[in-house]
Amino acid sequence: MSAAKEVKKITTNTLQKMKQTGEKTSMITAYDYSFAKIFDAAGIEVILVGDSASNVMAGHETTLPITLDQMIYHASSVIRGVQRSLVVVDMPFGSYQSNSKEALVSAFRIMKETGAHAVKLEGGEEVLESVKRIIAAGVPVMGHLGLTPQSIYKFGTYNVRAKDETEAHKLRKDAKLLEEAGCFAIVLEKIPALLAKEVSESLHIPTIGIGAGKHCDGQVLVMHDMLGINTAFKPRFLRQYLNIHELASTAVKQYIRDVKSSDFPNELEQY
Ligand code: KIV
Numbered sequence: 386m387s388a389a390k391e392v393k394k395i396t397t398n399t400l401q402k403m404k405q406t407g408e409k410t411s412m413i414t415a416y417d418y419s420f421a422k423i424f425d426a427a428g429i430e431v432i433l434v435g436d437s438a439s440n441v442m443a444g445h446e447t448t449l450p451i452t453l454d455q456m457i458y459h460a461s462s463v464i465r466g467v468q469r470s471l472v473v474v475d476m477p478f479g480s481y482q483s484n485s486k487e488a489l490v491s492a493f494r495i496m497k498e499t500g501a502h503a504v505k506l507e508g509g510e511e512v513l514e515s516v517k518r519i520i521a522a523g524v525p526v527m528g529h530l531g532l533t534p535q536s537i538y539k540f541g542t543y544n545v546r547a548k549d550e551t552e553a554h555k556l557r558k559d560a561k562l563l564e565e566a567g568c569f570a571i572v573l574e575k576i577p578a579l580l581a582k583e584v585s586e587s588l589h590i591p592t593i594g595i596g597a598g599k600h601c602d603g604q605v606l607v608m609h610d611m612l613g614i615n616t617a618f619k620p621r622f623l624r625q626y627l628n629i630h631e632l633a634s635t636a637v638k639q640y641i642r643d644v645k646s647s648d649f650p651n652e653l654e655q656y
Pocket residue numbers: 414433434435436437438475572574595605607
């Protein structure tokens with residue numbers, strides 16, 4: 386009987402070591418079992434069950450409507466497809482902002498009901514007490530600074546953040562606070578590349594950028610954007626690696642033609 390091959394799992398320590406050796410971290414979002422399985426087997430280090438599920442899976446305009454129960458459903462599906470990657474789950478809007486007890490209860494639900502390895506929440510000083518309490522309970526936390534989509538109605542736009550010195554100063558300070566609180570990594574979203582470089586160099590923990598330039602310690606993209614499932618979203622920072630929209634549309638049009646012409650199924654495709 387051949388022994389099952391041991392899989393070396395990615396942990397938060399792995400990411401820390403990668404920062405020390407200068408190896409970049411690759412991260413991608415996933416929301417279901419099948420894509421998570423593909424990404425894990427391809428060698429991605431981190432899978433983020435992003436609250437962007439609200440946009441790309443549920444069709445909402447913002448990330449605000451998605452619920453904790455819905456995030457738990459997505460995350461538990463992802464976990465079943467993963468053998469090696471570190472799985473991080475977004476804490477959705479309204480599940481941690483009220484107080485640190487609520488935040489802890491939400492984090493416990495995510496960890497117990499999904500089997501995920503870490504949670505991510507948006508913000509700096511404002512959520513520090515919650516971050517500390519979750520980490521003290523043994524749950525790894527990833528921070529998220531810059532453009533934090535759960536605050537879209539405060540920002541008013543999805544434009545680049547921290548271009549002015551006041552906001553840049555707050556971001557530097559928040560990054561330090563999150564590191565001191567024990568976060569294992571911080572996402573930097575849509576901020577100037579020079580600021581992201583400065584912050585990345587000032588921290589011992591890795592930064593994962595999205596629209597934050599090449600000097601972050603890793604990069605993250607939303608799977609629907611990078612695989613071209615959603616082709617309407619074309620920000621400057623996005624590199625589209627595939628056009629699934631076109632491939633799927635062409636395939637389905639052919640299928641429709643085959644059904645209508647009775648070409649499908651043929652003799653070999655029946656019992
Ligand atoms: O929800 C998400 O997909 C995210 C990434 C954009 C970092 O938070």
